[in-house]
Amino acid sequence: MRKRGKATQPLSPVPHNAAAARDMVTRLLNSRFCGMHGESLADVVVADALLVTSELVTNAFRHGGGLTEFTAEITDEGLLVVVGDTSTRTPLVPDNDATEPPRIGGYGWPLVRRLADKVTITLHARGKHITALVPLA
Numbered sequence: 001m002r003k004r005g006k007a008t009q010p011l012s013p014v015p016h017n018a019a020a021a022r023d024m025v026t027r028l029l030n031s032r033f034c035g036m037h038g039e040s041l042a043d044v045v046v047a048d049a050l051l052v053t054s055e056l057v058t059n060a061f062r063h064g065g066g067l068t069e070f071t072a073e074i075t076d077e078g079l080l081v082v083v084g085d086t087s088t089r090t091p092l093v094p095d096n097d098a099t100e101p102p103r104i105g106g107y108g109w110p111l112v113r114r115l116a117d118k119v120t121i122t123l124h125a126r127g128k129h130i131t132a133l134v135p136l137a
Helices: 018-033 043-063 108-115
Strands: 067-074 079-085 118-124 127-134
Touching: 018 043, 018 067, 018 079, 043 067, 043 079, 043 108, 043 127
Parallel strands: none
Antiparallel strands: 067 079, 079 127, 118 127
């Protein structure tokens, strides 16, 4: 990935749902890549970035007690998304135990881990932050 200089400013408002978070990331990506000397991101890269954003925000609402923080910024390494929630429980990695009956759902977290170059979970007194770095090249 080519160096782009100084990172863009993080987005500050906390979106009220996953669709609003995707809209924020779409505007960020468009403002940075569309129209600049013919540059644009491949559709699959945008889809991956939006999918990671959507899964993290949806999980914060569904499993984390609500979304408390959301930032997205473009760095030299890619799209950096940070999602905060009020739970200190970390996401579960589904077992591939064939003796257990199949369960519905549980695909989001493995998908985030697959699409992001780096995923970290930081616990703190008021909950946790999940940070995902999605490559843009």
